[in-house]
Structures are given as structure tokens and as C-alpha cells.
Amino acid sequence: MGATTMAKALNAALADALADDERVLVFGEDVGKLGGVFRITDGLQARFGDRRCFDTPLAEAGIVGFAVGLAMSGMRPVVEMQFDAFAYPAFEQIASHVAKLRNRTRGALSVPMVIRVPYAGGIGGVEHHCDSSEAYYAHTPGLKVVTPATVDDAYSLLREAIADPDPVVFMEPKKLYFSSAEAELPTRTEPFGRAVVRRPGRDATLIAYGPAVPVALEAAEAAREEGWDLEVVDVRTIVPLDDATIAASVRRTGRCVVIQEAQGFAGVGAEIAARVQERCFHALHAPVLRVSGLDIPYPAPMLEHTHLPGVDRVLDTVARLQWDDRPDPRWLAQGSAA
Amino acid sequence: MGATTMAKALNAALADALADDERVLVFGEDVGKLGGVFRITDGLQARFGDRRCFDTPLAEAGIVGFAVGLAMSGMRPVVEMQFDAFAYPAFEQIASHVAKLRNRTRGALSVPMVIRVPYAGGIGGVEHHCDSSEAYYAHTPGLKVVTPATVDDAYSLLREAIADPDPVVFMEPKKLYFSSAEAELPTRTEPFGRAVVRRPGRDATLIAYGPAVPVALEAAEAAREEGWDLEVVDVRTIVPLDDATIAASVRRTGRCVVIQEAQGFAGVGAEIAARVQERCFHALHAPVLRVSGLDIPYPAPMLEHTHLPGVDRVLDTVARLQWDDRPDPRWLAQGSAA
Amino acid sequence: MTSTPQAVRRASPRTRPPAKKPTKAPARGQATTDPTAGLLPQTEPVRLLDPDGTPLPARADYPEPPAEALRELYRRMVVGRRFDTQATALTKQGRLAVYPSSRGQEACQVGAVLAVRDTDWVFPTYRESMALVSRGIDPVEVLTLLRGDWHCGYDPAQRHTAPQCTPLATQCVHAAGLAYGEAHQGRDTVALAFIGDGATSEGDFHEGINFAAVFKAPVVFFVQNNKYAISVPLSRQTAAPSLAYKGVGYGVPSEQVDGNDPVAVLAVLARAVEHARAGQGPFLVEAHTYRMEPHTNADDATRYRDGAEVDTWRDRDPIARLETYLRTREVLDDAAIAAIAEQAEAYAADLRERMHIQPEVDPLSLFDHVYAEPTPQLVEQRELVRAELTADRESEGNG
Amino acid sequence: MTSTPQAVRRASPRTRPPAKKPTKAPARGQATTDPTAGLLPQTEPVRLLDPDGTPLPARADYPEPPAEALRELYRRMVVGRRFDTQATALTKQGRLAVYPSSRGQEACQVGAVLAVRDTDWVFPTYRESMALVSRGIDPVEVLTLLRGDWHCGYDPAQRHTAPQCTPLATQCVHAAGLAYGEAHQGRDTVALAFIGDGATSEGDFHEGINFAAVFKAPVVFFVQNNKYAISVPLSRQTAAPSLAYKGVGYGVPSEQVDGNDPVAVLAVLARAVEHARAGQGPFLVEAHTYRMEPHTNADDATRYRDGAEVDTWRDRDPIARLETYLRTREVLDDAAIAAIAEQAEAYAADLRERMHIQPEVDPLSLFDHVYAEPTPQLVEQRELVRAELTADRESEGNG
Ligand SMILES: Cc1ncc(C[n+]2csc(CCOP(=O)(O)OP(=O)(O)O)c2C)c(N)n1
Ligand SMILES: Cc1ncc(C[n+]2csc(CCOP(=O)(O)OP(=O)(O)O)c2C)c(N)n1
């Protein structure tokens, strides 16, 4: 047992999958000799040869479409998109084929594959390198969308994704690549479709996923000083979503804040908020509030802290959960103006 | 004054824009001699010549990227994507350039353009021809997303879109192309950013946009028989969204159902539901409920009526608005199971 | 239709040793140090029969396929055309949502599938219904999507035939991946990717042929240049001398062929398939042909092309051309032709009949194949639909 | 740096009547009926200087640019390289988030921008910082995005220079649209689109050059083939004889040039620009060069290439090559060279100094340019951020 980073855990998951199943192929841009720009595929080509782990021409639709064909031939492709925004050229292949081929063929063809997408910000990256693109995939039926927030989950969810019969968009929070934790690999955590309570609490539930989970945990820690005991739920798999765990938590606490790093409008947080109020209406003492990135293009390094939902923004929002059981003054003016 | 179809209104808007502003160019696949597969550009090439309205190579990223360059040179491109799912190849151009160029250049470059997308179903189309893709654009900061539900709005919003300094994704509900209404063109309706109450009512608010608006109106009509007086709000512009009108309506009625044709998960309806409960929590007698398409690939003609949210599904949902002020039994089982 | 075509056996590397390097003769006598050697197409489309059916002088690069193969080619073209006209008729009777006809393109549709084996994979577009029935797939299955059902009808894995692809050019990349995957697993499968002239403008065509070239994947890219993409003429798709000139930019040998000359199509495709199967990488073939019908039954072709142009191409009918030739060669006579025509009629009658039976489609099947197992959200939605259906039935019962 | 380059004036159609048809001599004596005539590149990259700076025999197709242009080319290359090494140094000091160096590619970076006018549009990638400063744009503006600010620094409309483009190949389509729009409005603007070898594999390269060809838009596509896309060698991008062979597939005349021969780069680009400006449509140029530094300062090139390879290219240094030649021609002497080196030092010193001043960036400016006017939602979010900032200031005041 020793400290491992998320990057290393992902690397180990790929290596173990390559070792266990010869149908697994790892490919993409710079995944070979270089080991990927984040070194997630480090050493794989050296160990498994360039038939199992290889570089492709620089073309993301090509990479995903090639994976579709490979899956049709019985292989299990695991492809890397170099950065979030650089998966957009593959959007048609993903939305119109990867997501739909099983359905279109009544299951005669399935295209099990993993599309690994390093995503979100917090690493001082320049534009196009920090997009939070999970909602695009989550809104597309036929895709599973998974995002680990812990080292153990990184390993376990990636193994599960590779073994899954369905295509999985595997969203890796870049800023957590070098987060580390004690972990004994291989490890097996809860399966797809299960959210996990990362911190129990009684006063309100913070629901988060991916890069927002550490923020939620930090906020919960800080909230103790303000006298709030906050529960933190890590969503883990956005599709399929674990309604049961989420609703059970909010029914217990009666208050809920959903946290996501992505721009807020029509994002995954909106879905979670909408579901929570549908399912927990009578248990709620306050509206479900959301904390998210701003509805702006991801800003460059100097201003990313302004964009990113941090502990303060979370705590400010928790403070608005109508602890005195009185309406939020914020929306009253607007109501009368209209 | 006479009956006009939405298709004719859109055609008239394009013609008037071409006549009024020589910077306007209309191009895309089959928009020239053919007049577009839905005939929205019918007669434009004949009237304005093939320098103003022309066919391009068959490549959607090319079409949108070409429009970006044209906008940089001072033109006002209006491009047609032939069908919803065929805009996906242009997704990178739209998300990484069209949406961001103004911001990236502090306004020195703007790319005013209209990307017309015939969308949604109800026309017996085969797969890939009926996607509801509005959420992908609505989730992308920097784009305006507009969708008319009436003949007047079709004309007026399209004119406004062409005149707007920002890029507008103009979503045209296919099934309404041949809906007709009395209309005197040119006409000017409420500007971008204004939702409109299409039918006043006291008991609950139905919020809808695009192809769901006629469904909402029909449902409201039918609901009279059940003794419900429903208000119908037509969102019109998804981005920017008119929070004020929406919230004011729900505060008046105390109950709300959001209707969209798209698959529900992480769609625009989720955003609206989340916002409504945030802003109207204390006015709500029941959770904000949603009616949407199923979370499946758009099905082929034989089954589209099962997928599409119709009057019955809306009324069933209205019935669940806890008229007796008792919790919805539906979610209770799940709560206890968890 | 039989399912092991003659042409395939003939082109097989098992019966013919694979050439060690690109077998194509260098065009125009270029020196072998010419970097384009073996990559550029011949300046004129390969043609083995004159439009009137007169054979042209035999050529070494494209030997004529054996008579048996040509007879079978003819038979399938006749049946294929009859299938096609029947499908168009079914749209008028509301039995099909839409049908993209390939009338006029019979030489391409049938010649291409005759050039591959049953174990090879075909990647068709929406236009290839005729090719698929020629490949032996049940016509009702082929028309499943087009009649409004939610799936592609046939079993692609069993038929080695991808679902008919609508998002243009996307299938080119699938073909590259499939072909590479098959080779990776030690199988000598060839992938045959159909694509239209218009679709070559899409980025996915570029990426697909490039992946195939870089990975030396055994793919034959077969462009049916039927001169239009719906209403848009070829001149709006490319300024290249011809689409076959795209190959050299990927290091892919290319050829152009008279797409209304069935003999030439079969000969050129057979060679392309042989090249791919021999491990020499992809091959690009452009067939010059013409779409006699509108884009689909819903299209109005009079808006963008005139009848005179269509008439010119009527004179180059591929079936008549082959018929004349095979009569001359005495491979076919009146009796044989009549017998084939009768087969075609029977085929159409059977199709007509079976298409008049409306398929039973269970609405709840919508949830069966979105994922291997439905998500909890889909299970909820299935219950919702089930309840709606029950309510509908009840209200019908009461109404 | 001056902003009206000599080379541009020389290549202008105002001083030289435009040729009536593609001016390129048919390669390898092909007959004029050859459909590839004027479209294929020469088999060997055009070279006017030997790697050691010795001039090669003069040639009719690519006459040598005038001495004044070459002197200016040299000056800008020296300043450009000094800028580049300074920028790399700034990354080490944490003044730049990241910097993609173009050291070794000076002939391409400078030669290309010298070939166009100030009113022509340039479409750079992230690699073209040197090209942009050579174009006269303030280096601090050029480095704005890379130092971590949220916008591209310079005013693209005023500079006729698009923001440095990161999503690979996407700028190719913009260049086509811009060039077409300019021509549509009666202006004789040329668009110069930079692109790397790796990025030619993207669909947008295909679509961009195809749109330009079909619309005869005056674009010069300039591929700097520096042999790597980050770690991926050219052999993984294409199986073509060379990237310049892609042109013929679009009907676009193409040329390849020794990208470390500054004289040849300027000569070939000048001709390509002339071709475009004369209304003959786009032109594709591939320059064979080499990226001496890692992909960016964050990259570790030792993982994928060895020092010996880099050393080979060190011997082909474009600046030394031009310097030797211009000394031989007595265009440059020790004094002139020293003066230019001094200019370069002063340029770097000024840059260093100005980059050490941390820019003031107002967080609220994040909302200013998402739309022409912020939406109500953005106004709300701006108020949220304003309140957060106020609270931060207050707690800092109290803390
Ligand atoms: C990505 C994409 N864009 C647009 C369409 C709509 N569309 C269907 S067929 C067609 C024309 C295709 O022409 P071509 O490739 O020449 O093939 P043909 O129909 O002539 O066989 C178009 C534009 C589509 N199916 N996919
Ligand atoms: C669409 C897209 N995919 C991936 C990337 C990540 N990326 C940035 S530079 C680069 C390599 C580009 O190589 P090349 O085109 O040869 O240009 P060079 O960097 O050598 O100048 C990659 C993969 C990107 N910027 N955009």
C-alpha cells in the first residue's frame, strides 16, 4: 500500500486491461512513445508493443470512427482525446454512431469502447484546453458518462468502462491527475450507477462530480466553522445516474446544493437539481441551488479562479439555503418587476 | 392579410434580409436551385443571383467555418444545416469558434451569422433527421439559441437573428413548417430575450418552446374539460432566457410543467425547471415537473408517437401536480428503498 | 440469389498469388522513381465495353472477368433493377417512408458486391439497397429502416454488412477500423466502403481514407460519382480533374472506371479488392455513372436538371449494354433473358406481397437496445410508456 | 520592424501583370492534356541555396527575390529567433503559461509573412508567434494569450491577422471564407493560412482547401512540415509521397520547397501569393523543415526523437545559410550583421522588460465580450462575481 496519483491509477488500469484482454487496444494522439501529454499511457507501448498501443493520424473523428470499426471487428478500443475541446471534431461520430449503433441494429452490433476525455480546468491551461464537455455526452442517449474523483475510482471505473458492453465517455478531471491517495491497486469500488456519500452530514447535501468533489469536501470542512454539517455525494456516473442515493440523502438533510465546474446553463447540474426537486419536494426546506462555472468561454489562467466554483462560492450558496425558513430576497425583486 | 405557412414566413424573412442588406449571403447544401429540401430558400437564387444564395460543397464544418471567414470579412452569412444531426460535423467550428471569437478578440472580431437548423421530429422522418439538438447549443456560452413556434415569430425572429451582432443558432421546428396562420409580413414581434404568454390561465403554467408549444396549447385546451385553467408560456429564445416572464407566471399559478420534445436528460427543460424552483420555491404547491421525449435515440416513424410528448403525457403530468396538496406517491417508494 | 459470386473466387489471392508491389502499371510511362507511380488513375475511365455493348480491345491491366461471372452480374442487375422500381412503387403506396433509388447505377451496385466475398464487409450508404439485395440480403430486411421501423433489418454481424449509413462519409472511417481490426486478428477480410461524389467533400472521407492508408488497412473506397448530391452538381464538390485524383494525396492507388460499363466495373473492383486483400493497403475507385431517378421519391429533380441530360444517360443504360454484349458472345439468348426477367418479376411480386404486411412493432422495444441493460432512468420511462399504453387501450375499450 | 515588406511589392500584380493561367511549368514534361498539368508539385523540393549557403543555378520558374528583400528577410529572421529564444526563457521564469517555439523554422515563419501585404490576411496557428512579430505586431500583444490572458492581444481586424488558432486545421476554412468574402466585395486580398504537417490529417484541412478550390478563393495554404505533430512523426500522418501531393485531389496547384532555404521559401511563397491574387484560386505549398525545440516548453522531446536527428538539422540552419549567402553576395558584412544582432538584443530586452510587468486584468471583463450585450443571466452572474470580489476585498481588509 502506498500513495498513488490518479494519473498512475489510470495508467495501471490501462495496463491491466491490456494484459487481461487481448482485444483491448489503446490509441490516439501521442499515446505511444510519448505516453500521452498527461502520461496516462506512459510505458504502455514499450510494454505491450505498438500493435496494442499506438499513435494515429491527427484526426479525432478518424480516431473515434476507427474505434467504431474496430469494435465491429470484435476489438475493445480505448481511445484518448487529447483535451476536451479537441473531441468536438468527433461529435458526429459519437452522437450519430457510437451512441446509436447498438440500437440501430437491435443489439446485433455493439460498439463497446472507451473514449477518454481529459476535461475541465484548474491547471492554468490556455483556451480550448479546459472545457467541461460532459453535458454534451450526458444529453446523448446511448452513451454512458463516467467521471472519477478519487484515485480508487479512477482505477476501478476505468476497468469497468473497458469491460462494459456499452460505449463509455470517460471524463478525467485534469486537475486531479496528480492528486494522490493511498491505494492498493487493483481495486474494485462501487459499480456504475452508484453514487457514493463521501462525507456524511445532517444539515444539507452537496452533490458534486469529478473536479467539483474535492471542492465540495473542502467546503464541507470549512462549513463546520459556520456550524453546518454538510453531506457530500459524489455522483461518479452521470449516466446512469443514481437517483436513489441522491434523493435519499436530500430527504435526510432537506437542503441541497449541486456543484459542477461546467458552465451552468443546461448542464448536468440542472438535471440533478430538476430531479431532486421533483423527487424530494416535500422534504425540501429551500430550493435546490446550483453552483457552477460562469456561462462564459473558459477563461485563461489569470482569471480561472474567478470562473471556477470554489469553496467561497459554495459556502455563499449554502448560506442562501433559507436557514431561517424565509424566502430568498434575491428573487423577490425580480418577481415583482415582472 | 392571408394565411401563411411558417416555411413561407421564413422564406420571406430571408428574401427581405437579402433585399435590405447586401452583406447577407445565404448558403448551404441544396439551397440554390432546389430551394432547400424544405423549400425555405425557394426562389432566392433566382431572385438574388448565385452570388447571394448558393450551394456549397457537402461539408458542414466547411459551411460553418466558411461563414466564420465571411463574417470576418464583413459579410452576414446565413447558413442552412440540412437536418439537425447533420450539423454535428460542424460542432467544433460552432463551439470553439463561432461561440468564442468575439470573446477571444475582446469584440474586435465578431461573427454575426445565423445557423439555421431544421430540428425535431413529428414528420415521419428516418433516423438522424429528427434530432432535437438545441441543448448542445444552449449549453455553449456565446451562442444565442432561438426557436419560433408561430408564423409571425418565424419571420420576426429570423430577421432579428440576421440583424443581431452575435451568432444565432436558429432552430426551426420541422413539423411546424407547414403550419399556417393569418400573418401580415413583414411583422415585428417581441424581441430576443422575451418569452410570451400564449394563453393565460390561473391553475398551472405550461412552459414550452418550438415544437412543444402547439402541444402545450392543445393540452391547455383539453385541460379545460378536466377543470384546469392552464397558462402557456412560449420561451421563444432559449438563450437569452426570459426568467422574469417565466417566474412571474409560475408565481401567479403556483404550479409548473416544462415541456420539450428533446430527450429529457440534461436538456433545456432541466434548466428551466431548475431555475423555476430556485426562483419560485415558496410559490410552488408542487414540484416543477417535466414532460419530454424519452432518453432514447429518436425512433423511426412507426414509433415516433410513443416518443413524442403529446397531449396525454402533458395532461397525465398536470394531474400529478398535487392538486390535493399531498406528496406524489410515485417517488415515495424510491425514497424508502434507498 | 446465390451468395458466393464467381468474380470473388476469381479475384481471390488463394487462387492467384498476390503481387508483391502495387500491380497497377505506372500511368503514362512515368519512370519508377516518380513518386506518383502507381498512385494516379488513368486519364480516361477504364472501359471494356462501348456504350452500345461492343467490346473494346482486350487490355492487360484489366482482363475481362469470366463469362459465368458476367452472366451472374447480368442476372443480378436485372433483378436489382426490378427490386428498385418495386421499392419506388411502394413509396407511392405509402409502404415505404422514403426510397433513394439507384436506377442507372446497377453496374456499380451489383458489380461492387460481386467483387467481394461473403466474409468481406460491406459499408453501404442509404443508396445501396440494390447492392444489399444483390449481396443476398432479404429485401424486406433491407427496406426495414426505410419502411419506418427503428432498426436496420438485417443482422450486420451475420451479413458482414454495416447498417446503411446516413451521416455522409462517416462509414469510411468505420471501414478503415473494421479492416484494420480484421487484419489485426489475422483474417484476410476486405472492407468495401461505398460513398457518393458529394460525400467526398466531408472531412470523414479524408480521415477515413487517410487512416486506411497510414494503417495499410484493406479497404476499397468505391465512389459512385453519379454527378449529383441531391441537387448539387459535381462542379460544386470539387475542382479536381476527377475524384480519383484524390488518392495520390494519401498514397493510395486509384482508378476511374466507366460506371455504366458492368464489365469494366467488375474488372476494376476485382483488382482493387485483390490489391487490398494482398496486404497492399487501400484502393480508391471512382465510377462515373448517373442517378436516373430523383435523389429520393420525395425529391423533385426537374428543379435542377433537364430531361435532355437524363436522356443522354438513358442511352448508356448498363443493363442493355451488358445484354447486347452477352448476346453477341452467346452467353445469353432470348430464353435465358426471359427466364431472368421472370425471376425478377417473381422477386418483385414476393417483395410487394410481404411489404403489404404491416410489421408489428412493440413500442416497449424502444427501450431494449439503447444500452445492453436499460438504465434506471429508462426503466422508469418504460413504466411510464407502459402505463400510457394501458390507459390508451382502456380508453379505446371504453370509447 | 517595418511593415511594408519588399517581397510583397515585388510580387504584386500591380507591378507585374498576372499570368493568365497557372504559371507553373508542367512537371516532368507532361503533355498539356494531362489533367494533372500544373497541379502536381515538383518531385524534389524547390531549393535555391545549398544547405551551406552556396547558390544553386538560377531557375526560370522561381527567380531569386531582390537583394533588398533578402536582407530584410535575414534581419527579421535574426530578430525573430531572438524573440523566440526570449519567449522560451520567459516560460522558465513563469512569465508565459506555455510557448510553442518555432526555432529552426525561421525561413518559413518570416518568409511567408514577407510574401504578403499588410492588407492581406494571415491565419496563424499557435506556432506562428515569430511570424506575427515579423509581421510587425507588438510581441507583448502576440504573447498575450500565452501569458495567460483571456484574449488574443492584438486587434485582428486592424492587423488583418486572425487570432492564433489552436483547434487544429479549423483556420483553413476561415481563410477560405475570408478570402472569398474579400473577393466578393471586390478587394484583392490574399489569405495566407498556416498549418502544420500533423493538422493536414484533420477533416477541416480537407474541407478548407476544397472550399477554397471550388470557390476559387485566393488562399495560400502553407504547410510547415516540421516532421512532428508533438511526438507523432510524419509517417503516422500520411502515406503520400509528400503532403504537397494532396493539392491535385482538389485541383489546387502545389509545390514543395526546402523550408530551411529562406530564399526558396520567399520565392515560392511570392509566386503562390501572386497566383492567388491573380484570381487563379488557392495554392498549396509544403515546406520541409524541422522543429528544433520540443513541441512546447512543457514537452519532453527526448521521449520520441534522438539528438542525432536534431543535430542533422542543426547543420541546415536557415539563418546561417542565408548569412553565408548574403556575405558572399556582399549584401551583408560584419558590421551589418552586428547591427542586426544588436537590434535583436534590444528587441529581446524590451520584450523581457515589458513582460515582467504583470498585466492588470479586471475579472469583471470576463462578461464583456461573451455577447455584444451581456444576457440577463450574465448580468446576474456579473453581480455575483462583483459581490464575491467585494467580499474578498473586505475579508482581506479585515484579515
Ligand atoms: C453529414 C450529412 N450531411 C447532409 C446529409 C443530407 N444528405 C443526404 S444524401 C445527400 C446527398 C449525398 O450526395 P452523394 O454523396 O453524391 O450521394 P448520392 O445521394 O448521390 O448517392 C445529402 C446532402 C447527410 N445525410 N449527412
Ligand atoms: C483538434 C485538435 N486536436 C488536437 C490538438 C492538440 N495539439 C496541439 S498541437 C498538436 C500537434 C500539431 O502538429 P502539427 O500540425 O504538425 O503542427 P506543429 O505543432 O508541428 O507546428 C496537437 C495534437 C489540437 N490543438 N486541436
Ligand SMILES: [Mg+2]
Ligand atoms: Mg451523388
Ligand SMILES: [Mg+2]
Ligand atoms: Mg508538425
